[in-house]
Amino acid sequence: MRIVPFMVSAAATAGLVWALNKPWGSAVPMPLGKFLSPQHGFWQNAEAAGYDFTADLKFPELKGDASVYLDERLVPHIFAENDEDLYFLQGYIHAKFRLFQMDLQTKAAEGRASEIAGAVAVNFDREQRRLGMKYAAENAMKEMEKDPASLAMFSAYTKGVNAYIHSLKESEIPVEYKLLNAKPEAWSNIRTALLLKMMAKMLSSGTENDLLNTNAKSIFGYDAFKQVYPQVPDSLVPIVPKGTVFDTAGIKPVKPATADSLYFGTKDTMMMAEISRPDKNNGSNNWVVAGSKTQDGAPILCNDPHLELSLPSIWFELQLSTPTSNAYGVSLPGSPFVIIGFNDSIAWGVTNSQRDVKDYFEIKFKDASKKEYWYNGKWEPAMIRYEEIKVRGKGTVYDTVAYTVFGPVIFDESFSNTVSNKRNLAMRWTAHDGSNEGMTFYKLNRAKNYDDYVNAISTFDCPGQNFVFASKTGDIAIWQQGKFPARWDGQGQFVMPGEDDSYNWQGFIPQSENPHAKNPERGFLESANQRPADSSYPYFIPGSYITPRGIAIEHFLSGMSGITVSDMMRLQNNYYNELANDALPVLLKYVNEAGLNTEARKYIEIVKAWNMEAGPASKGQTIYQCWWDSLEAAIWKDDISKTDPMAPWPEEQTTMEWLARDSSSLSYIDNINTQETETLDMIVTTALNKASVSLAQKEAEGKLEWTRFKNPSIYHLIKDGLPAFARKGLNVGGNGNIINAVTHSHGPSWRMIVHMVSETEAYGVYPAGQSGNPGSKYYDNFIDTWVKGEYYKLWMMKATETGDKKVKWVMKFGKG
Amino acid sequence: MKFIVAVILTASLAFAAGLWFDWWSIAIAAFIVALLVHQKAGKAFLAGFTGLFILWGGFAWWMDMQNESILSKKIAATLPLGGNAILLIVVTALVGALVAGFGAMSGSYLRSSNK
Numbered sequence: 035m036r037i038v039p040f041m042v043s044a045a046a047t048a049g050l051v052w053a054l055n056k057p058w059g060s061a062v063p064m065p066l067g068k069f070l071s072p073q074h075g076f077w078q079n080a081e082a083a084g085y086d087f088t089a090d091l092k093f094p095e096l097k098g099d100a101s102v103y104l105d106e107r108l109v110p111h112i113f114a115e116n117d118e119d120l121y122f123l124q125g126y127i128h129a130k131f132r133l134f135q136m137d138l139q140t141k142a143a144e145g146r147a148s149e150i151a152g153a154v155a156v157n158f159d160r161e162q163r164r165l166g167m168k169y170a171a172e173n174a175m176k177e178m179e180k181d182p183a184s185l186a187m188f189s190a191y192t193k194g195v196n197a198y199i200h201s202l203k204e205s206e207i208p209v210e211y212k213l214l215n216a217k218p219e220a221w222s223n224i225r226t227a228l229l230l231k232m233m234a235k236m237l238s239s240g241t242e243n244d245l246l247n248t249n250a251k252s253i254f255g256y257d258a259f260k261q262v263y264p265q266v267p268d269s270l271v272p273i274v275p276k277g278t279v280f281d282t283a284g285i286k287p288v289k290p291a292t293a294d295s296l297y298f299g300t301k302d303t304m305m306m307a308e309i310s311r312p313d314k315n316n317g318s319n320n321w322v323v324a325g326s327k328t329q330d331g332a333p334i335l336c337n338d339p340h341l342e343l344s345l346p347s348i349w350f351e352l353q354l355s356t357p358t359s360n361a362y363g364v365s366l367p368g369s370p371f372v373i374i375g376f377n378d379s380i381a382w383g384v385t386n387s388q389r390d391v392k393d394y395f396e397i398k399f400k401d402a403s404k405k406e407y408w409y410n411g412k413w414e415p416a417m418i419r420y421e422e423i424k425v426r427g428k429g430t431v432y433d434t435v436a437y438t439v440f441g442p443v444i445f446d447e448s449f450s451n452t453v454s455n456k457r458n459l460a461m462r463w464t465a466h467d468g469s470n471e472g473m474t475f476y477k478l479n480r481a482k483n484y485d486d487y488v489n490a491i492s493t494f495d496c497p498g499q500n501f502v503f504a505s506k507t508g509d510i511a512i513w514q515q516g517k518f519p520a521r522w523d524g525q526g527q528f529v530m531p532g533e534d535d536s537y538n539w540q541g542f543i544p545q546s547e548n549p550h551a552k553n554p555e556r557g558f559l560e561s562a563n564q565r566p567a568d569s570s571y572p573y574f575i576p577g578s579y580i581t582p583r584g585i586a587i588e589h590f591l592s593g594m595s596g597i598t599v600s601d602m603m604r605l606q607n608n609y610y611n612e613l614a615n616d617a618l619p620v621l622l623k624y625v626n627e628a629g630l631n632t633e634a635r636k637y638i639e640i641v642k643a644w645n646m647e648a649g650p651a652s653k654g655q656t657i658y659q660c661w662w663d664s665l666e667a668a669i670w671k672d673d674i675s676k677t678d679p680m681a682p683w684p685e686e687q688t689t690m691e692w693l694a695r696d697s698s699s700l701s702y703i704d705n706i707n708t709q710e711t712e713t714l715d716m717i718v719t720t721a722l723n724k725a726s727v728s729l730a731q732k733e734a735e736g737k738l739e740w741t742r743f744k745n746p747s748i749y750h751l752i753k754d755g756l757p758a759f760a761r762k763g764l765n766v767g768g769n770g771n772i773i774n775a776v777t778h779s780h781g782p783s784w785r786m787i788v789h790m791v792s793e794t795e796a797y798g799v800y801p802a803g804q805s806g807n808p809g810s811k812y813y814d815n816f817i818d819t820w821v822k823g824e825y826y827k828l829w830m831m832k833a834t835e836t837g838d839k840k841v842k843w844v845m846k847f848g849k850g
Numbered sequence: 851m852k853f854i855v856a857v858i859l860t861a862s863l864a865f866a867a868g869l870w871f872d873w874w875s876i877a878i879a880a881f882i883v884a885l886l887v888h889q890k891a892g893k894a895f896l897a898g899f900t901g902l903f904i905l906w907g908g909f910a911w912w913m914d915m916q917n918e919s920i921l922s923k924k925i926a927a928t929l930p931l932g933g934n935a936i937l938l939i940v941v942t943a944l945v946g947a948l949v950a951g952f953g954a955m956s957g958s959y960l961r962s963s964n965k
């Protein structure tokens with residue numbers, strides 16, 4: 035009798051469960067019932083504010099006992115009896131706090147973003163594969179495996195990550211998986227290699243401009259190109275102090291006989307560009323002052339790497355300690371070792387070298403199968419990699435990538451940005467060559483002196499880095515280290531002919547000839563992504579150098595003596611706009627005030643009274659920057675946009691120097707799209723009038739203050755997908771060309787100061803938090819400290835200090 | 851009295867089931883309780899509904915208190931519920947309540963059809 039109502043009711047229940055157990059499209063990609071269930075879903079990730087991290091765990095992979103002491107900032111101090119246990123625990127702890135980040139970053143590096151993001155990421159994935167990211171990681175793996183000690187460390191790390199993953203209940207997986215309806219994937223050594231290749235791409239793939247330079251050459255011609263994009267800026271303050279005498283080049287590459295006609299002389303254009311080029315602002319500051327310049331006679335080392343700011347951060351702070359080694363600093367979740375930090379004897383830091391280590395060669399294939407290409411007078415077989423890209427919610431996309439003697443063919447008929455361009459371009463990139471960068475950090479973590487440091491970094495190939503160094507014995511040093519091709523003048527600035535070996539790299543600069551300096555008389559060394567040496571360095575070394583920060587750091591450090599840690603803190607947070615200091619007088623010299631509109635007259639008064647400090651409340655910085663950008667557009671845009679894609683923007687340093695030196699020789703001032711002949715005073719005036727329109731609009735919105743104008747923000751890794759997980763509107767100033775290099779969502783990703791007194795005194799901060807869990811109070815708790823320019827004292831815990839009140843929780847590990 | 855017993859039993863059994871089984875085990879729990887503690891369909895629905903409203907709502911509210919609403923505000927802004935943590939707790943409670951309510955009603959009908 036109640037059969038019908040039962041059937042209806044049961045069907046309604048089943049229907050409801052069914053509807054709540056499946057994703058609802060892109061807006062609600064997760065099964066809502068499971069997601070909301072307090073016992074299964076996101077509520078499980080709502081970590082209690084007073085959560086107790088204490089644990090007692092047993093793993094069969096461990097050889098001995100170990101302890102992880104978590105301090106009040108959730109920094110783990112890992113104490114193990116041997117190296118393998120140490121890196122097992124580093125892997126375990128990284129996974130515990132950063133699993134989703136590690137998984138997502140390495141999937142993206144491998145070209146598997148579509149598995150998470152769906153069809154929108156297919157072209158990104160194809161490009162990652164065509165960049166040969168996996169191929170590069172495989173080559174790195176071969177090197178890693180050649181050395182049994184290194185294999186043991188990386189394998190221990192992998193086991194640690196997996197031990198954590200396997201211990202997770204489904205309800206405990208990071209909340210991002212629940213939001214995306216995905217699951218974590220097991221770790222493997224190649225994923226660590228992929229992470230390091232992600233860093234290689236971030237720091238050495240955007241430092242060349244071969245494709246767009248080729249367009250620039252077609253617009254300007256080679257001679258003018260050299261002026262518009264000069265190798266050595268007049269105002270350069272190089273890393274290696276001026277006046278350093280370099281040895282004659284150990285290798286002298288020979289320019290091919292056809293270069294003038296087939297290479298420099300051609301006017302062809304490239305219609306393709308990479309989709310995901312690394313941020314141009316990826317860079318950093320580091321410097322070290324010797325005891326002769328400090329108040330107490332001990333060196334101080336400083337480093338702040340400028341990278342995309344994200345939640346969670348690219349960095350994870352920790353201490354790694356065994357009876358034979360002890361290091362503290364920041365690590366990269368996904369890799370063992372401390373990457374930037376100090377031990378009981380030395381401290382080190384890195385900035386990017388900005389060197390160009392990637393060149394493009396035009397390839398001629400026999401037919402569409404791409405199986406053979408013309409090289410040295412005959413058809414050579416190409417190695418073919420078939421790529422399978424699994425796309426979430428769709429099928430599988432296939433791609434075929436041909437590998438030549440140079441490397442993978444990134445662009446061809448099936449992969450280029452415009453249909454009209456079907457040229458085949460192979461790339462030669464040092465990131466593809468086998469190398470084991472991880473071991474540099476293993477050795478640095480244990481280095482005791484200058485010789486150990488030089489030995490540790492000498493095998494570091496890619497991405498080229500400026501390793502700054504200080505020791506407790508008083509040595510300071512810097513090396514620009516990497517594997518850099520020895521180029522003939524002009525080689526690799528543009529796409530090169532690839533039908534024979536004549537344009538290929540002829541060798542590498544011998545490691546000992548890399549620019550370096552030790553204990554200079556002046557008592558300090560610095561690097562800030564500028565060209566490492568002046569024109570007396572005997573090699574042609576193109577790159578995407580950034581000049582102004584180096585000038586500013588040098589300017590401040592040379593004037594200082596009796597330096598203290600607080601002086602260094604102030605310098606890392608310095609807002610002085612060195613470039614504006616040079617450029618603004620030029621603007622004010624040429625502007626015709628009578629030709630300014632009412633708004634512009636108001637703004638010019640503000641900028642005249644400006645003290646060149648780009649602090650958060652500065653209005654002068656906003657006005658100057660808009661005026662300058664408007665002027666640069668007026669000078670260059672008509673010229674560089676003659677090709678599609680556009681030729682590169684000349685460096686602002688170049689424009690400033692040109693205007694300051696001799697504006698009459700700058701023929702690009704005239705707008706080629708108008709009939710009249712523009713002069714500098716005309717365009718400087720018009721630039722401010724134009725900028726005033728947008729400035730007035732910003733002012734009406736209350737956004738004339740620099741921090742409101744640029745809205746400094748730190749996004750979650752999924753960016754626009756999870757806007758509520760971001761921190762926006764941070765009250766900081768700065769800019770990419772200023773020492774405190776904060777842009778909209780990029781800047782000092784870790785600030786560290788190490789004072790080399792007998793009991794190391796170190797300070798650091800990064801703009802995020804130790805926990806990757808958006809439901810944890812440790813997710814973003816460092817941000818306010820970072821915004822204020824303040825630091826945490828870094829605690830190098832001793833084995834005897836287990837009872838210290840800074841230890842909040844103890845995780846005990848044992849074999850079992 | 852029967853109603854209160856049904857509510858308490860549903861919440862308890864659903865909680866226990868949630869420790870071992872998937873989230874939708876709450877429907878089965880409510881169904882079983884409705885079989886054991888027979889009430890008319892409407893009352894059974896209300897008992898299942900109330901049981902899970904209390905369990906999921908209370909559970910979520912307690913977690914949220916402990917968490918100081920750090921996560922709920924982010925999720926409530928993402929779903930989108932205007933960043934309102936209380937509303938997210940209510941939605942959580944309602945979803946559990948509806949599923950259990952229908953489960954319980956089915957149980958009630960099944961038992962009455964067996965008579």
